[in-house]
Amino acid sequence: MAGQKRSALTRFEKEGGAWWETAISDVAPGRIILRGHRVEDLIGNTSYAGIVALVIADLSLTPRQAQLLEAALVAGVDHGVRAPSIAAARMAATCGIPLNSAVATGMNMLGDDHGGAGEQCMELLHQVVEHSDVNAGARQAVARSLKNGTNLPGFGHQLHKTIDPRRKPLLSLIEDAEARGEIGGRYKSAALALESALSEAKGRSLTMNIDGATAVIYCELGFPALAAKGLFCLSRGVGIVAHALEEMQAGVLIKGPCPPGVDLVRYVGRAAPRNTSGADAASDTQQ
Amino acid sequence: MAGQKRSALTRFEKEGGAWWETAISDVAPGRIILRGHRVEDLIGNTSYAGIVALVIADLSLTPRQAQLLEAALVAGVDHGVRAPSIAAARMAATCGIPLNSAVATGMNMLGDDHGGAGEQCMELLHQVVEHSDVNAGARQAVARSLKNGTNLPGFGHQLHKTIDPRRKPLLSLIEDAEARGEIGGRYKSAALALESALSEAKGRSLTMNIDGATAVIYCELGFPALAAKGLFCLSRGVGIVAHALEEMQAGVLIKGPCPPGVDLVRYVGRAAPRNTSGADAASDTQQ
Amino acid sequence: MAGQKRSALTRFEKEGGAWWETAISDVAPGRIILRGHRVEDLIGNTSYAGIVALVIADLSLTPRQAQLLEAALVAGVDHGVRAPSIAAARMAATCGIPLNSAVATGMNMLGDDHGGAGEQCMELLHQVVEHSDVNAGARQAVARSLKNGTNLPGFGHQLHKTIDPRRKPLLSLIEDAEARGEIGGRYKSAALALESALSEAKGRSLTMNIDGATAVIYCELGFPALAAKGLFCLSRGVGIVAHALEEMQAGVLIKGPCPPGVDLVRYVGRAAPRNTSGADAASDTQQ
């Protein structure tokens, strides 16, 4: 990775690039241009999903396409306080940092394993659609993942074992959009082929989860896989803000993951020397 | 502040509260409830702005109210690479951290001075509307701020000295919503009264900026002031994601704020001892 | 606060300041100067505590003073997995982000309420030592805090109710240093006076905690109160790194604050609509 990147100096000194070069925005006194549009022309005429597509990936969506993107963003806003991103943001709020820093704390959690399945699923869908026979491509991908002992990103869910409740409404919107010609449907077909191949190989139903269904939408609309974590930040960000704010308003102080009385913590290190100074009791606690 | 918060233990041990208690979401196998709504009923039926209002502040907006909120979120998405939040996220992207961590880096910047004017302006608007005579309340607030030597949060702009280009389209949408009875208009009146009082006191036109105009919208829709930084995170977050992604795709390595050749850095510390080991040259640079 | 800060532009355009101006370091090809010292003269000759004092606060400590600072940094390195800073860093490590980002997640937690007592205690000690009669000053400070219903920062501990085990060894080192003339002892006297006044007012022994004892050391050595959170970052940072690394090496995936089976989570929001889609069961869980 490191070897493939050029030095910032190389681009600046030898290739004539500016130090800060962007195709996203042009800001000057009285002027804010975003991807070639004046901000005053966007306000009121573009939805949030529309501006997300325009600014992040230079995509000009139709209103219906924007609604499809919006549904994907809405679907992932929250998954309860046991999600580490939500819990960390709530704990941060009890430590006395500003709301934006509590949000940053939660965002930082959305890494490869917590928020990365979307990106991996998008890459997988790209592989499958490149195959001349989508079903064969799907079976190969499933076989490869079983051989490596890895999960197929975007399929199955640790909690929602029967089915992820977000799959059906998202898939239904995807099919509507395809029927109207708003999207091509290739990535949807690839995802359904992966569902079949995976369920067959496992001998039980294993269906798309939130990461799989949203990956289909992002692929159909033209987002690059690398954007997936960013889109998830804006989606789950809603829940992160909400939970951090709720905790700030509750007004409690320095809350760790669990209270002292609860038996979830165990010290498995070296035996401590016999305490001669009269320690009080035994339960762990925060501070 | 610290003294006003209760210990988390007090609430848990003495008041019968759960350690993690939330009115936002209820998640179980096959079930995701948000503010009393099943997620499958929200997907496709609620806009991003609608879910923001519902999840963050338990507000059920009409579609037109949601559009007004959406316009506020759209208006603040980006303000160019010289904004520290944007620049920091871009620099992070060149350091080889994941996109979500680059976004967290940018979010962390949206503190009291970079992203806090919205919250302060909402508090100011609440003060003014509580006054029986809004114009008198506005004049008092302006006088207080002049006396303290502080800026009036939400008014004037360092760059857009004549006028913030986002003011007019936002104000126009606010007035439309008021005309349709979607909002009450009290906070809008307060903001206009503050514009007048400030311009009169300063002897030149000083108008609402992006923070002021969005504060009016957030107040009119019923958000608490404390939510403002969170809303700004979701708004500016779009630009933060876009800029970090653009920098990741550019593929340059470890980019600091400015290149070595540019004369923006000055050492003003103690004189260094005479260097006997043959240092090469003089310009500062990044590591 | 905002009103007291100048615009960066004012300093740059009107006062002749450089955009980036520092008295800390001067870096050029073959040259790294820190506070007027060549880095090659510091390596091997200056302890970590010594460089902390030099770089952060431009203090040149004697070796014994540096040892006192070192003891303060050592005392706070860890306080178990229930501390939110430690827990958040561990959760981050299970989400697949790099170690430095997991550390950043933990650092972000050390805000006013979790890591801020040191700074507040330093400010308090400065107030007390300015009083002509330290005991009277201490009694006034205690009375003020009782009247406001706030805790006295740096005194008492939620967990270590009898006594913080770090108080005695730190106080002993402080007294040794005073006996050798390495420090003046004024802040130590102020802290002891506060202990007496507080215990008397409360009718039970309430002694210095880690924040109080380290605040004495930082004050005696000449650090500004504003540096306290930074010093705590470097101290608790050791534990944050250790716990994040242990969790990375354990290799588990996406760990929230508590497992599904444990009854710590409660939904207190609006009743959910009757679920017609056959949700599986009842326990909350992480995503």
Add this chain to the structure above:
Amino acid sequence: MAGQKRSALTRFEKEGGAWWETAISDVAPGRIILRGHRVEDLIGNTSYAGIVALVIADLSLTPRQAQLLEAALVAGVDHGVRAPSIAAARMAATCGIPLNSAVATGMNMLGDDHGGAGEQCMELLHQVVEHSDVNAGARQAVARSLKNGTNLPGFGHQLHKTIDPRRKPLLSLIEDAEARGEIGGRYKSAALALESALSEAKGRSLTMNIDGATAVIYCELGFPALAAKGLFCLSRGVGIVAHALEEMQAGVLIKGPCPPGVDLVRYVGRAAPRNTSGADAASDTQQ
């Protein structure tokens, strides 16, 4: 990566592990045990470097070994305001977030490309020392890196082209420690063999930089490669705290990477529509 990690639930429900399990610390009322030592026995008797080794990697260093580690930590504390980690922390400080959050902002930058060379170099040194002939192993590693077009992590420096000023004093301390039998010297030999092989292959002198020299020390003392980024956080953290604090004390507001007048920013996106609303001027700026 994801596939190799177990679910946290698997360890908890099936393997009898605690949800929070640690060999680092045991905390209870009146008791703080770190790696089997009472904190009161460590305070005053263990240096910062000693506690870093103990807590992070369960290593009990001799005092001289601890001094060697300390020299490595001291060597990397700062590299000027053009380093993105330092610049981001300074910018954060001007945005009005607390010091610890500004520090977190800087820490987040120390990713694979800015702070990752140490870890990569440690892995490289482990590969080379496993070779029966260290010189042959070094030549193979260099050939592999040239073939892949990647830099050899830990060797050469973009700025310090002749030699990194931190190499000589660190190498000298390493050789002293080897002569005294404090370390074995295998990793040092591997690093010197890499220097020779690289310089020969490139036809010019390319020597160890800070990451290479500290990687030798961390390997000789027994740290795992995975700890490298954490150690760098504690080292560079000193400079990050210092610079953020200096910026807070300077009291300027919202400072981006460069001021409006400086020509470092270029918009390369689509042509903006002709502006009919009378924008003032042309230069970009922050907000």
